[in-house]
Amino acid sequence: xxxxxxxxxxxxxxxxxxxxxxxxxxxxxxxxxxxxxxxxxxxxxxxxxxxxxxxxxxxxxxxxxxxxxxxxxxxxxxxxxxxxxxxxxxxxxxxxxxxxxxxxxxxxxxxxxxxxxxxxxxxxxxxxxxxxxxxxxxxxxxxxxxxxxxxxxxxxxxxxxxxxxxxxxxxxxxxxxxxxxxxxxxxxxxxxxxxxxxxxxxxxxxxxxxxxxxxxxxxxxxxxxxxxxxxxxxxxxxxxxxxxxxxxxxxxxxxxxxxxxxxxxxxxxxxxxxxxxxxxxxxxxxxxxxxxxxxxxxxxxxxxxxxxxxxxxxxxxxxxxxxxxxxxxxxxxxxxxxxxxxxxxxxxxxxxxxxxxxxxxxxxxxxxxxxxxxxxxxxxxxxxxxxxxxxxxxxxxxxxxxx
Amino acid sequence: xxxxxxxxxxxxxxxxxxxxxxxxxxxxxxxxxxxxxxxxxxxxxxxxxxxxxxxxxxxxxxxxxxxxxxxxxxxxxxxxxxxxxxxxxxxxxxxxxxxxxxxxxxxxxxxxxxxxxxxxxxxxxxxxxxxxxxxxxxxxxxxxxxxxxxxxxxxxxxxxxxxxxxxxxxxxxxxxxxxxxxxxxxxxxxxxxxxxxxxxxxxxxxxxxxxxxxxxxxxxxxxxxxxxxxxxxxxxxxxxxxxxxxxxxxxxxxxxxxxxxxxxxxxxxxxxxxxxxxxxxxxxxxxxxxxxxxxxxxxxxxxxxxxxxxxxxxxxxxxxxxxxxxxxxxxxxxxxxxxxxxxxxxxxxxxxxxxxxxxxxxxxxxxxxxxxxxxxxxxxxxxxxxxxxxxxxxxxxxxxxxx
Numbered sequence: 041x042x043x044x045x046x047x048x049x050x051x052x053x054x055x056x057x058x059x060x061x062x063x064x065x066x067x068x069x070x071x072x073x074x075x076x077x078x079x080x081x082x083x084x085x086x087x088x089x090x091x092x093x094x095x096x097x098x099x100x101x102x103x104x105x106x107x108x109x110x111x112x113x114x115x116x117x118x119x120x121x122x123x124x125x126x127x128x129x130x131x132x133x134x135x136x137x138x139x140x141x142x143x144x145x146x147x148x149x150x151x152x153x154x155x156x157x158x159x160x161x162x163x164x165x166x167x168x169x170x171x172x173x174x175x176x177x178x179x180x181x182x183x184x185x186x187x188x189x190x191x192x193x194x195x196x197x198x199x200x201x202x203x204x205x206x207x208x209x210x211x212x213x214x215x216x217x218x219x220x221x222x223x224x225x226x227x228x229x230x231x232x233x234x235x236x237x238x239x240x241x242x243x244x245x246x247x248x249x250x251x252x253x254x255x256x257x258x259x260x261x262x263x264x265x266x267x268x269x270x271x272x273x274x275x276x277x278x279x280x281x282x283x284x285x286x287x288x289x290x291x292x293x294x295x296x297x298x299x300x301x302x303x304x305x306x307x308x309x310x311x312x313x314x315x316x317x318x319x320x321x322x323x324x325x326x327x328x329x330x331x332x333x334x335x336x337x338x339x340x341x342x343x344x345x346x347x348x349x350x351x352x353x354x355x356x357x358x359x360x361x362x363x364x365x366x367x368x369x370x371x372x373x374x375x376x377x378x379x380x381x382x383x384x385x386x387x388x389x390x391x392x393x394x395x396x397x398x399x400x401x402x403x404x405x406x407x408x409x410x411x412x413x414x415x416x417x418x419x420x421x422x423x424x425x426x427x428x429x430x431x432x433x434x435x436x437x438x439x440x441x442x443x
Numbered sequence: 444x445x446x447x448x449x450x451x452x453x454x455x456x457x458x459x460x461x462x463x464x465x466x467x468x469x470x471x472x473x474x475x476x477x478x479x480x481x482x483x484x485x486x487x488x489x490x491x492x493x494x495x496x497x498x499x500x501x502x503x504x505x506x507x508x509x510x511x512x513x514x515x516x517x518x519x520x521x522x523x524x525x526x527x528x529x530x531x532x533x534x535x536x537x538x539x540x541x542x543x544x545x546x547x548x549x550x551x552x553x554x555x556x557x558x559x560x561x562x563x564x565x566x567x568x569x570x571x572x573x574x575x576x577x578x579x580x581x582x583x584x585x586x587x588x589x590x591x592x593x594x595x596x597x598x599x600x601x602x603x604x605x606x607x608x609x610x611x612x613x614x615x616x617x618x619x620x621x622x623x624x625x626x627x628x629x630x631x632x633x634x635x636x637x638x639x640x641x642x643x644x645x646x647x648x649x650x651x652x653x654x655x656x657x658x659x660x661x662x663x664x665x666x667x668x669x670x671x672x673x674x675x676x677x678x679x680x681x682x683x684x685x686x687x688x689x690x691x692x693x694x695x696x697x698x699x700x701x702x703x704x705x706x707x708x709x710x711x712x713x714x715x716x717x718x719x720x721x722x723x724x725x726x727x728x729x730x731x732x733x734x735x736x737x738x739x740x741x742x743x744x745x746x747x748x749x750x751x752x753x754x755x756x757x758x759x760x761x762x763x764x765x766x767x768x769x770x771x772x773x774x775x776x777x778x779x780x781x782x783x784x785x786x787x788x789x790x791x792x793x794x795x796x797x798x799x800x801x802x803x804x805x806x807x808x809x810x811x812x813x814x815x816x817x818x819x820x821x822x823x824x825x826x827x828x829x830x831x832x833x834x835x836x837x838x839x840x841x842x843x844x845x846x
Contacts, residue, residue: 077480077529077546077547078527078529078546079483079525079527079528079529079530079545079546080482080483080484080527080528081483081484081524081525081526081527081528081529081838081841081842082526082527082528082569083527099526100526100527100569121484122482122484123484123485123502123503123797123798123799124481124482124483124484124485124486124503125482125483125484125485125528126481126482126484127482142482143480143481143482144480164799164800164801165799165801165802166485166503211754211755211757211799211800211801211819212801212819213801231819256714256754256755256756257755258714258755258756258757276757276777311659311661312715312733330715351614351659351844352614352659352660352661352844353659353661354614354659354661354679374679394526395526395841395842395843396526396567396568396614396842396843396844397567397614398567398568398614398615398616399568416614416615416634435484436842438484438798439484439798439799439839439842440798440799441754441755441799
């Protein structure tokens, strides 16, 4: 070839490479994003507990978008969401805290924040992530953007360092949690910045094992493993005065191991009543939401695990402990009668309603699927295959307190 | 130049143009998208009532992203959001229904659906958009994706065709609305598909002028212009039995023109009480949410227009009619005392809380700005300039009933 021709061919090769790169980059992104630009309000994740992975799904189209792997031990995992609903923060059992990018289907950041952890929360302004730890105990708080450590709150009491449980986010950049060993509840208030003011309430009761905060952020309720009853703290009161309620609660026919105790997050506020899984009994209790007095019971199929209210509060869906864990029952909160019952499959672990309650998503661990039901007709609307699915978390949780 | 050199220079020019086009297209998109891929859960819009435009904003960064123009007469506009929180549906006074793409900052679709319209709603599954019309009256229902007409529901009664008002979305693909001329409330049930089953309730009262549905979708409450009191329908009851409540409600010192009547959307459910702007009086009424009996009153600065509860229900923020419309008062719902008062500026028209209540956004029409406040300290956090702003709507509304 002549020199100009060589130059020409060389330049063409360079330009072709540049163009191919530009085009393939855009195609790659387009393919990766599955659908191009999209809203994130209808996204969600499914925890695959056995494989340390999560599925990102589109709840409108009822289909899986991505599998994201490498999240460690997810055997008792939970998740919260950024206020733009782009990121999920997944709290693993092994102390891993993973920030998952729902749009990219990838891990944005990940830190091993402790040796053994259970549950987490996000502040009402979306800037702080808190994780509750068994080992070394205490609570650690991270910057939601970077996952850099903001504050370390060791749970030191007269007996040493305590495991912490029942961590929730209260309005006003506050986190509330309880000390299993100490029987205390602490409130860490970050209103002033990154150094919390910590209020400590003693005498909560022996071995608080789980807790919840009501949807309005007013009442913190801790379940006790070491004695009967629960403790409620009205966060609107001043001074704070923990109060024992439901003194009968906890007296089952036989003492349950702690891992069989019902989840308190499963407390359903249905109208002006809570529906509450009984401990060691095949019953759902009804509790007046103003007085916290028991006002009735409904006999159910087995030991209830979750009692979840449809967002309008008219129905409560209940799942059960082994060996009755293939069944769902639906209770009408108006009549307190069971209005539907069916068997989605082996090991029904979790129930998540769409935010306005038109569908319920049910994880069937040993069926390796999430089944999707019309929340009014109970007709099956869809199905997503998943490996040993446990928790289902919709990004719409970003906008709620107490989830 | 030699032929090869000419060819070379020609090819370079062509490639340069191609590359420039590819690059400028991506830059254009990047610029247009402001930040590249992003979540949509923290987006929102501000209605610019005088100019027929809306501002799309990022509530986390407290900044305007786009101005979208060409939405027609927005003098009494409202908006609902798609369940993926990508699109806002804006209902204009002139019958225009505009679907705004929050990610692109552009109009996705627009139809003139009637001659004169007031308010709209979106079904709980996010597939149907309904608009309430003065002229020609009745309600029209559209496909949320395409804005194609799905159903036309003329409001025909013995007296002819009625204006419709108080249109809301109830759970189960239902729309509820009232007939100003007929004094009736109709429920259009789309559970079976695109042909609604319409239930008509007569005897609601003379000239219902506005209505609301409670956040759980259970109670529909219509305000009456032609007589005192309000009418509540418990949608859980069967058969449905409209009931008159608050017989004193509406007896102001002087009869107000209809455009000065308080907005019922402003009813705030604060704990187990509603806070309700009195008609023709400088008072906020407290109403028991179980019995609908009045349980107290708080004297306020002027004729209240909106009484909006912070999402935790602890505080209610109130704005006022002319000439007191430069002021905000904050009432503590526990003590019913006024705990803060200030003047954001001339013509405070609307208050929108972030979904978990850490901030309140306040439109100051004649100050040409939206002022952003910490919802606990009342400290000013930011400001967005806007042309005669009226309604502020956060995409988080997508996940709620009754907004």
